[in-house]
Amino acid sequence: MRPVFMLFALLLAAQTLTASAQERAVPEYSAELEAEAREVGKSLRCVVCQNQSIEDSAAPLAADMRQLVRERLAAGDTPEQVRAFMTTRYGNFVLMKPPFQLDTLLLWLGPGLFLLLAGAGWFVYLRPRAQTPGLPEDLTADERLRLSRHLPDEAGS
Amino acid sequence: MSDAPISTQRQLPRWFALIPVGALAVIIGFFAVGLTRDPHTLPTMMVDRPMPEFQLQQLTDDIPNLTSDQLRGHVTLVNVFGSWCVSCVAEHPMLMELSRQNLVTIHGVDWRDTPREGAAWLNRYGNPYASVGLDADSRLAIDLGVTGAPETFLVDKAGRVRYKQIGPITEEIWEETLAPLARSLEEEPQ
Numbered sequence: 001m002r003p004v005f006m007l008f009a010l011l012l013a014a015q016t017l018t019a020s021a022q023e024r025a026v027p028e029y030s031a032e033l034e035a036e037a038r039e040v041g042k043s044l045r046c047v048v049c050q051n052q053s054i055e056d057s058a059a060p061l062a063a064d065m066r067q068l069v070r071e072r073l074a075a076g077d078t079p080e081q082v083r084a085f086m087t088t089r090y091g092n093f094v095l096m097k098p099p100f101q102l103d104t105l106l107l108w109l110g111p112g113l114f115l116l117l118a119g120a121g122w123f124v125y126l127r128p129r130a131q132t133p134g135l136p137e138d139l140t141a142d143e144r145l146r147l148s149r150h151l152p153d154e155a156g157s
Numbered sequence: 158m159s160d161a162p163i164s165t166q167r168q169l170p171r172w173f174a175l176i177p178v179g180a181l182a183v184i185i186g187f188f189a190v191g192l193t194r195d196p197h198t199l200p201t202m203m204v205d206r207p208m209p210e211f212q213l214q215q216l217t218d219d220i221p222n223l224t225s226d227q228l229r230g231h232v233t234l235v236n237v238f239g240s241w242c243v244s245c246v247a248e249h250p251m252l253m254e255l256s257r258q259n260l261v262t263i264h265g266v267d268w269r270d271t272p273r274e275g276a277a278w279l280n281r282y283g284n285p286y287a288s289v290g291l292d293a294d295s296r297l298a299i300d301l302g303v304t305g306a307p308e309t310f311l312v313d314k315a316g317r318v319r320y321k322q323i324g325p326i327t328e329e330i331w332e333e334t335l336a337p338l339a340r341s342l343e344e345e346p347q
Contacts (some may be wrong), residue, residue, distance in 0.1 A: 091202045
């Protein structure tokens with residue numbers, strides 16, 4: 001058991017070593033800027049591990065992007081300007097929320113369009129009224145008479 | 158008594174039966190195209206844009222530092238690599254060969270590396286680069302929209318990016334894509 005434990009301890013130590021080697025000395029920012037940077041970071045996709053935002057990602061490139069976001073905000077950029085900075089370099093892909101524009105029209109309006117189509121189809125073909133068979137018209141006196149001949153007495157009148 | 162059904166539900170036109178088939182065909186079409194694409198390859202924003210201005214750190218005393226001036230006047234390749242990058246080792250012999258045959262000038266961007274490790278890597282595998290700059294904090298890499306290494310930019314005489322190769326340059330990619338493009342760029346008036 002002991003050697004295994006030692007190995008674990010070594011591994012742990014190695015990991016903390018590399019982790020601290022990767023983090024560079026980062027200047028401190030005000031809490032306000034830090035909060036703003038987090039917001040911006042959450043809206044930017046990590047281009048290495050594509051389903052995470054740069055705020056959530058452990059990729060080294062995401063760390064550098066986070067740093068850049070803070071520096072740009074500190075230099076007076078608005079969050080919108082920071083996002084634009086990233087989009088000119090990485091394209092719309094870098095945005096977690098795709099913008100509403102001509103080539104994303106189908107993406108944004110598609111679900112609504114489908115709902116509309118489905119609704120129209122339902123209205124025309126499946127609406128309850130269309131489905132219930134209409135009541136047959138009342139029998140004429142003549143028909144009643146003919147029918148009564150085939151029925152036992154209590155049914156006719 | 159007539160034979161007509163009591164139900165008044167409307168009879169759908171026969172071609173309506175083709176709607177699900179058509180929808181399925183469209184979905185299959187989307188998947189056929191979508192699934193063959195590599196989602197890790199992002200569309201390149203840099204093509205036809207001038208190389209950004211940059212300041213890199215010199216990697217070692219023996220190799221000149223990469224500066225913006227070196228990317229003007231002739232067609233060059235700018236190769237983003239790193240000592241940590243496995244595919245770069247695979248690509249390296251090809252770059253060495255291009256440099257040995259003097260087919261194109263290659264400049265290196267040592268991305269997210271340390272001077273010590275970057276220099277050791279070049280010592281070990283050889284240096285195909287006319288100049289190398291160290292981009293330790295991804296400043297240039299982000300400016301170039303780099304997502305991984307190796308990536309290689311083909312830069313024209315005016316210092317504009319004209320093509321971006323994502324992943325290692327293979328002999329095939331060089332012969333079929335980069336070399337013809339570099340030749341035609343060489344003939345462009347500056």
